[in-house]
Amino acid sequence: MFSYYLQLGLRSLRRNPILTALMVLGIALGIAASMTTLTVMHLMGSDPIPWKSDKLHYVQLDNWSADSPYYDDGRPPDQITYRDAVALVEAGKADRQAAMYKLSLPIQPQNPEVKPFQSLGRVTHSDFFAMFEPPFAHGAPWDRRQDGEHARVIVLGKALNEKLFGGQDSVGRSVRMGGNDYTVVGVLGDWKLRSKYYDLTNGAFNDPDEFFMPFTTAIDLKQRASGNNSCFRSSGDGWDAYLDSDCIWIQMWVQLDSNERLAEYKGFLDSYVNEQKKLGRFERPLNNRLLNVTEWMDDQRVVSRDVEVQTGLAFAFLIVCLVNTIGLLLAKFTRKSGEVGLRRALGASRRDVFSQFLVESGVVGLTGGVVGLALTGLGLVAVRALYPEFRSVAQLDWTMIAVTVALAIVSAVLAGLYPTWRACRVQPAAQLKM
Numbered sequence: 001m002f003s004y005y006l007q008l009g010l011r012s013l014r015r016n017p018i019l020t021a022l023m024v025l026g027i028a029l030g031i032a033a034s035m036t037t038l039t040v041m042h043l044m045g046s047d048p049i050p051w052k053s054d055k056l057h058y059v060q061l062d063n064w065s066a067d068s069p070y071y072d073d074g075r076p077p078d079q080i081t082y083r084d085a086v087a088l089v090e091a092g093k094a095d096r097q098a099a100m101y102k103l104s105l106p107i108q109p110q111n112p113e114v115k116p117f118q119s120l121g122r123v124t125h126s127d128f129f130a131m132f133e134p135p136f137a138h139g140a141p142w143d144r145r146q147d148g149e150h151a152r153v154i155v156l157g158k159a160l161n162e163k164l165f166g167g168q169d170s171v172g173r174s175v176r177m178g179g180n181d182y183t184v185v186g187v188l189g190d191w192k193l194r195s196k197y198y199d200l201t202n203g204a205f206n207d208p209d210e211f212f213m214p215f216t217t218a219i220d221l222k223q224r225a226s227g228n229n230s231c232f233r234s235s236g237d238g239w240d241a242y243l244d245s246d247c248i249w250i251q252m253w254v255q256l257d258s259n260e261r262l263a264e265y266k267g268f269l270d271s272y273v274n275e276q277k278k279l280g281r282f283e284r285p286l287n288n289r290l291l292n293v294t295e296w297m298d299d300q301r302v303v304s305r306d307v308e309v310q311t312g313l314a315f316a317f318l319i320v321c322l323v324n325t326i327g328l329l330l331a332k333f334t335r336k337s338g339e340v341g342l343r344r345a346l347g348a349s350r351r352d353v354f355s356q357f358l359v360e361s362g363v364v365g366l367t368g369g370v371v372g373l374a375l376t377g378l379g380l381v382a383v384r385a386l387y388p389e390f391r392s393v394a395q396l397d398w399t400m401i402a403v404t405v406a407l408a409i410v411s412a413v414l415a416g417l418y419p420t421w422r423a424c425r426v427q428p429a430a431q432l433k434m
Contacts, residue, residue, distance in 0.1 A: 019328060020364070022328060023325050023328050023329065023364050023368070024364060024367045024368045024371060025368075025371070026321045026322075026324050026325050026328075026368075027321060027322070027325055027364065027365060027368030027369070027372065027408055027411060027415075028368045028369075028371035028372040028375055028408075029317075029321055029372070029375065030317055030318035030319075030320070030321030030322065030372075030411070031318065031368060031369060031372030031373075031375075031376070031404060031407060031408050031411070032372045032375030032376045032378075032379055033314040033317050033318065033379070034311075034314040034315045034317070034318040034407070035372065035373075035376045035379075035400065035403070035404045035407070036314070036376050036379035036380055036383065037307070037310050037311040037314040038311055038314070038315075038400070038403075039376070039380065039393075039394070039395075039396060039400045040307065040380075040383060040390060040393050040394055041303055041307050041308065041311050042399075042400065043194050043392075043393035043394075043395065043397070044194070044195065044204075044205075044302055044303045044307065044390075044393045045297065045302060045303040046194065047293065047294055048193065048194055048195055048197045048293065049132070049133070049197070049293060052255075053292055053293035053294055054292050054293075055255050055256060055257055055292070056131060056132075056253060056254075056255055056292060056293050057253065057254050057255075057256055057262070057265075057290040057291060057292055058251070058252070058253055058289075058290070058291050058292075058293075058296045059080060059088065059252040059253070059254060059269070059288075059289075059290060060075075060076040060077065060078065060080070060287075060288065060289040060290075060291070061076060061077075061080050061084055061269070061273060061282070061287075061288055062076035062077065062282065062284045062285075062286075062287035062288070063077070063080070063081060063084070063246055063248070063276075063281060063282050063284075064076070064077055064232055064284060065232040065233070065283075065284075066283035066284055069284070070230075074287070075289075075299070076287045076288070076289055077230070077248050078200075078201050078228075078248075078300070079201055079228065079230070079248040079249055079250055079251055080248055080250050080251075080252050081245070081246055081247060081248055081249075081250065082219075082242075082243045082244075082247075082249070082250055083243065083244060084250075084252075084276075085099035085250040085252050086099070087272065088252060088254075088272070089125060089215075091268070091272075093264070093265055093268045094254035094255060094256055094261075094265055095254075095255045095256055095257045095261060096127040096130055096131050096254065096255035097125065097127055097252070097253070097254045097255070098124050098125040098127045098128040098131055098252075098253050098254075099124065099125060099215055099250050099251070099252050100122055100123060100124035100125070100128065100198070100199070100215065100250070100251050100252075100253070101122075101123050101225040101227055101249055101250055101251065102120065102121075102122060102123075102199065102202050102225060102226050102227030103120070103121050103122065103123045103213065103218060103223055103225065103226055104118055104119070104120050104121075104226035105118070105119060105121065105177040105178040105223070106118055106119075106177070106178055107119050107160075107164070107175065107176065107177050108176040108177075109163075109164055109176075110164075110174075110176070111164070114163070114164070119160060119177070119210045119211060120207065120209065120210055120226065121157075121209050121210050121211035121212060121213060122199070122209040122211070122212050122213070123212075123213050123214070123215050123217075123218040123219075123223065123225075124212060124213075124214075124215055125144075125147055125214070125215050126141055126142050126143050126144050126146065126147050126214070127144075127255070128141075128198075128212070128253075129141035129155075129212075130255075131253060131255050132198055134188050134189075134191045135188065135189040135190070135191060136186050136187065136188060136189060137158065137161075137169075137187050137188060137189035138169040138170070138171050138186065138187040139155075139169075139171035139184070139185050139186035139187055140185065140186050141155055141185065141186055141212075142155070142185050142186075142214055146214060147214055147215070147216050148216070150214065150216045150217045150220045151214060151217060152180065152181065152182045152183065152217055153182060153183050153184075153185045153213075153214065153217075154175055154177075154182040154183070154184055154185070154211055154212065154213050155184070155185060155186040155187070155188065155211065155212040155213075156170065156175070156184055156186070156187045156188065156210070156211055157187075157188050157191075157208060157209060157210045157211060157212075158187070158188050158189060158190055158191070159208075159210060160210040160211055161187045161188075169187070170184045170187055171184055171185060171186065171187065172184065175211075177211075178221075178223070180221060182213070191208065192392075193208060193392065194392050194393055195297070195302060195392070195393070196208065196209075197293055197296070197297060197302075198251070198253060199227070199251060200296065200297065200300040200302065201227065201228050201251060201300075202227040202228055203389075204297075204300070204302045205389040205390060205392065205393070206389065219243070222239045224242075225249045225250075227249065228249065229247060229248075229249040230247065230248050230249070231245065231246065231247040231248075232246065233245075233246060235247045246281070254290075256290075262290065265290065266288070266290060269288040269290070270286060270288060273286060273288060274286070318411065322411055322414065322415045325364075325411075325415040326415045329361060329364075329415060358413060358417075361413050361415065362409055362413055365408045365409040365410070365411060365413060365415075366405070366408065366409055368408050368411075369404060369405040369406075369407070369408025369409060370405070370408075372404060372408055373396075373401065373404050373405065376396065376400075376404060377396060380394040380395065380396060381394075
């Protein structure tokens with residue numbers, strides 16, 4: 001019976017091509033607008049590492065001024081001091097731990113045809129790679145022994161390796177950065193990050209890191225951070241004074257593989273801060289936090305209010321399109337009242353008429369969904385062109401494709417419910433007298 005109703009619906013739609021085109025286009029535009037913004041919002045806020053996001057925790061300690069909180073709502077700072085980062089790493093109380101900061105260095109390529117250029121990378125500990133699992137194309141990360149030796153080694157990102165060595169296996173070769181030579185120990189493969197979730201402080205959708213350097217090496221060479229740096233009092237003069245100050249510029253992540261380990265580490269942080277209070281530091285009330293990946297993303301508003309508002313407006317536009325579709329379907333079905341009356345007189349039930357017209361509405365929705373899917377793709381291309389920082393999240397995946405088609409069909413069916421109900425109320429006798 002469904003195939004019969006489908007044939008009737010297709011014939012009906014072909015008899016009124018202009019009206020059909022208007023309905024399909026209306027649904028397609030509404031679907032495209034809503035799904036473009038929904039796709040961006042969905043991918044921005046999706047869990048970037050779902051298999052272990054509950055085990056990775058961002059460390060926050062409130063060492064800020066006693067006179068005012070870092071945030072107005074009382075949240076602790078989003079970074080920690082160098083001295084606290086070193087103390088936590090050396091304590092080794094987590095299953096894995098990695099302190100890190102953003103670093104910009106000039107690169108002097110060996111190839112004379114490539115001019116010197118500035119590169120952005122990450123200073124961190126060897127545990128970073130096991131924690132965040134970037135794929136390696138060549139070699140491997142440095143190890144904890146090299147952390148302790150302040151080894152001048154480096155891991156290159158895929159793009160930087162292609163720029164310096166044409167994408168070849170560069171393990172064992174040397175890279176000159178900031179006047180110092182570093183030996184390449186590993187080269188990353190294609191690391192597809194939707195967001196730079198491990199460094200939200202400096203921007204969730206900033207360009208990926210081009211190189212990775214041992215934390216101890218960068219400190220040994222007095223490499224100042226290129227990311228956010230906040231101080232509530234003067235840091236003093238010189239590098240050693242800066243390291244010993246209460247300025248915050250280090251991000252700290254720990255991996256805790258069970259709830260028991262999480263509770264133990266929370267207790268350790270509280271004990272550490274209480275000991276520091278005895279030394280005259282941490283004048284604010286105890287306010288330590290350990291947020292997992294998704295909690296940290298929510299805390300840092302990775303999905304901004306603007307994106308949420310734009311998504312709401314897009315769905316409001318979809319509703320307007322559906323209202324217009326209701327009007328067009330109502331006009332179309334009303335014109336078929338004579339046909340409905342004849343079918344009813346020949347024995348068709350209201351349920352039969354309802355099913356026929358509902359299938360016809362579904363065909364309109366499916367067609368609108370396919371057209372809307374194409375327009376959504378164009379919309380995402382426009383987003384990538386206008387907002388390059390969103391190129392990693394302005395992508396259609398299979399989940400969003402399925403949602404787009406399903407939303408189009410459901411929208412058209414909902415739009416067709418009232419016109420279909422009105423068509424089913426036609427009295428056969430009244431139509432046959434005409």
